[in-house]
Amino acid sequence: MPPPALHPDEKSASFWRDAWHRLWQNKLALFGLLVVAVLSLVCGLAAPLCGHLIGYSYEQQNLALGPVPPNHAHWLGTDRMGRDLLARLLYGGRISLMVGLLATVVSLVIGVLYGAVSGFAGGKVDMALMRLVDILYALPFTIFVILLMVFFGRNIILLFVAIGAVEWLTMARIVRGQVMAVKQQEFIEAARALGLRRRRILFRHILPNLLGPIIVYATLTVPEVMLLEAFLSFLGLGVQPPHSSWGVLIKEGAEVMEEYPWLLTYPAAAMALTLFSLNFLGDGLRDALDVRGSKD
Amino acid sequence: MTMPGPSLAATVSLLGLFLFCGCGRRQTLVEIADRVQQYRVGNGDEPSDLDPQIAIGQIEHDIMLSLYEGLVYGDAKDNSPRPGVAQSWDISPDGLVYTFHLRKNARWSNGGPVTARDFYESYHRLLLPSLAAQYSYMLYPVTNAEAFNLGKLTNFDQVGFKVLDDYTLRLTLHDPAPYLLSMMGHDSWYPVPLATIKQYGAMDDRSNPWTRPEHFVGNGPFVLKEWDMNSHILVVKNPLYWDAAHVRLNSIYFGSEANYDTEERMFRSGQLHTIRAAPQSKVDFYRKHKPELINIYPILTTYFFYLNVTRPPLNDKRVRQALAMSLDRRAITETITRAGEIPAFCFTPPGTAGFTATARLREDPVAARRLLAEAGYPDGKNFPEVTLLYNTLQSHKAIAEAAQEMWRENLNIHVTLQNAEWKVYLDEMQHTNYDICRGGWGADYVDPGTFLDIFQTDSGNNNTGWSSAQYDRLCHLAASTGDTAARYAAYQKAEAILTDEMPMIPLYVYTNPRLIRPDVKGWYPNLLDSPNYRSIHLEPQPR
């Protein structure tokens, strides 16, 4: 007689412990986690840091000074308006990370619900919902963002919504695929045989098993969002002055890369470091949680 | 799939020269082009069309200067009118009748002569209401031109153009216009080949494809050879041009890279002889390290802020004056734009056709604070939220940020910056849906009227909602007399009104930081930034 199948909740307990153990062994992923945590902390404390330690604010101009390379007064140098780069980097980081996080949360909420419902329902409902996703995939992002920017004023919250509204599509697809795969497994059939209501099955049994891929793809969505924000800045549609984001700083730095290289190096390094870390963390989580990466 | 590129003949000759010169040090495109007298220009964006009656804008203008010639053309150094197709002209004593005598050897590129009737029919087309030409107003000094263009008149014979014979054209104006000849250097006054146009479609069909290289006919020093969208336009010397003997260039390559940074890189890597303007971030670098490659010259364009006078608190002129007086223009031009721009304290650039406004705005933060207090906002208290709108461009952003900071520091008020993508910006500006809005106005021809006219009540370019009956009267007076002293006296009074009422805050007069190689000879900077390809030629520099 085959050994009794593990109850799903029982499976989770040791599953998570195993996963954590595997993650702990992945040095790169841990490094990523550490970097992200430190950066978030530092940028989150941008205001007090600027006030007490650095001494300049991100908007304080010094037109007479102009751009100067790093020195003891301005640790990372100044930009073309004499603004301290370190202060702008910290504040910009705060915004970039916030954009990344909030847009990811938006895309997560919408995407998971949509994908789960579609995958669980199956049949014609699933087909219709996925066709809708196809249509939305083909919509011109640029126009959509211009519209949003125009109608709802130009605040940062809107930026999150715009980006989150684009990213949920991939999340929905992935979640739907996972739900379909899980749906066919034995314990679900058992639950159905036991007469459990569909909503209970969906929320109590299927969704917990999605946690793995969701975590992984959420971690990987943040860097995508940050790059998307940088692209919007390239088009001039992103964060507005005097606020800044890493995308804006990098774009401005790229324009003067030969004359004032520090204006590109530090923001680009900060962004690259963050993206690196998030990607390695995501990869490590994927290995640890043993998540397969495929469309369906 | 054919590979886009220079024409076969040019390619073969270029390759031949390349091989002949040896495979040693790699030749730059510019060095090769010098030998074949091909002028390579970074022209910015893709031109929307090359029909001078439909295309507007500097990009198209620079190309069309090579393809067409009007009755007169602007001199390379000072834009003064020189004989083009017209070899001479007479002006009646009252300044209302101009008679042009066309030269007999002017030809279209397909061999036919350029006659007075060609000009007559071209102006007919420009003024046709159904063509909806945006620059038709350039012909309005001519009697009944405006009425015909607005559909109030249907018989073109009643408009003040008359063909006296094949080579004589007469214009009759309704008021003297001393600036007329200067205006006639503009694209809207070029002749177009009606016979060719009618071959490929209706005369008033804007999508008529007659400007394609395979159909094109023009009367200028060059002829259209290649037109690859978003890539380049190539024009070659027109052997039938009446003055072809003095044209030294063989061809001109206009590159259509829309991005200033890309163009500047192309310039640096030896692909282009010149680009219209260096990116703002690089002007300093060129001035300091490569001054022989950059030429900075003033042009007739003013940079200013429109003020929406219909919305509080800007409906109070003391507030407007306070805003204007608390900006440090020198700081902006010396530390932000850094291209030698000239701080402006009046609307018309000083010295425009000899006119310099005596009414000047004063920079005085103390007085500004006092005015603001008088208006009810002492030390900026209770000052409502005001937004400064500008279109998305790094240079505008930098200036806006500086202004925002200056107002904060000097007046203790908070101005929010709002950047908008170009069309949205235009929409908001033209519907007067803003508080403060960045603006620029460039001269179409050299005369103060082209500036001051826009703030008249019924001008489509007022954009501020400001209206002054006295100002309108002064502008009408200046437009109706040929006496320069009287005109300029009226314009002085008009500038004084502007300085007092402040519907707009002048910031600076533009300069253009052009990048141009020493190989290029015969190019001179001028106020309209209009190149003259007849005089330009290339001299290879010793390496």
Add this chain to the structure above:
Amino acid sequence: MIRFVARRFLETIPVLFILATATFFMMRLAPGGPFATEKQAGREVRARMEAHYGLDKPLFQQYLLQMKHLLRGDLGPSYKYPSRTVNEIIAKAFPVSAELGLEALAVALVLGLLAGMVAALQQNTFWDHGPMSLAMIGLCVPTFVMGPLLISAFALHLGWFNAAGWYWPRDRVLPALTLGAFYAAYVARLARGGLLEVLRQDFIRTAQAKGAGPSRILFRHALRGGMLPVVSFLGPAIAGLLTGSFVVETIFGIPGLGRFFVTAAFNRDYFMIMGSVLFYAVFVIAMNLVVDVVLVWLNPKLRFD
């Protein structure tokens, strides 16, 4: 399979219809029309221009007119470039973008597969972390930084290439590298992940037990399964690659579709926007179809369902 393809075809038509409708109304909602210019002509002239192009008719009527045009396959005139039609612009610009896209794809596949394979075979060693970190650079440096950096190094300082332009074969190198780097990174990661998964499976162990050499295992057995996630990803990615990257085309001065599309949005060139959207959509759907077919071929366990 024929039924599957045919069904997809039929499903596509309502998709395109909804897309066209959504795009139409979205475009018209954006403020600013195609004819707003800095120097305004008089109101009457502007009114006549709008009348000339039928923009003064009621919105719904314009919508019906647009749909009629589309059914005939006529994508309409361009407003920004009056003497050109949208069909013509797309026909000229698409081959350029497609060529750039294919070259970038080649870069992505070659570099990515190489890195991914090496990394998978040497999991958790230096040869795993090393190439993967290198591949990361492609993911973490935005194209508008990578492009100018490459140009600065190889074109301006070393003088090996032109800074911009699309004339000679040599002009293709830097843009393809810039565009391909991002996808190379993705391909590397996906290939590594897919390969690792396949290599873990029983049938590989069986092949090893039967004495098959490592390269035989790799190429005959593992690669097929390992390619699954790569193919899955590449479907929609190819559509995006081939229809043009605005950033790369702008930086390198390439006359491709990406530039036309984005500038059409900024110019409110209505027909051009619609044409580009539909063209892109057809491409995405076609690529998805191809990918689905290839996926089934790669993994017989899946079915067309």
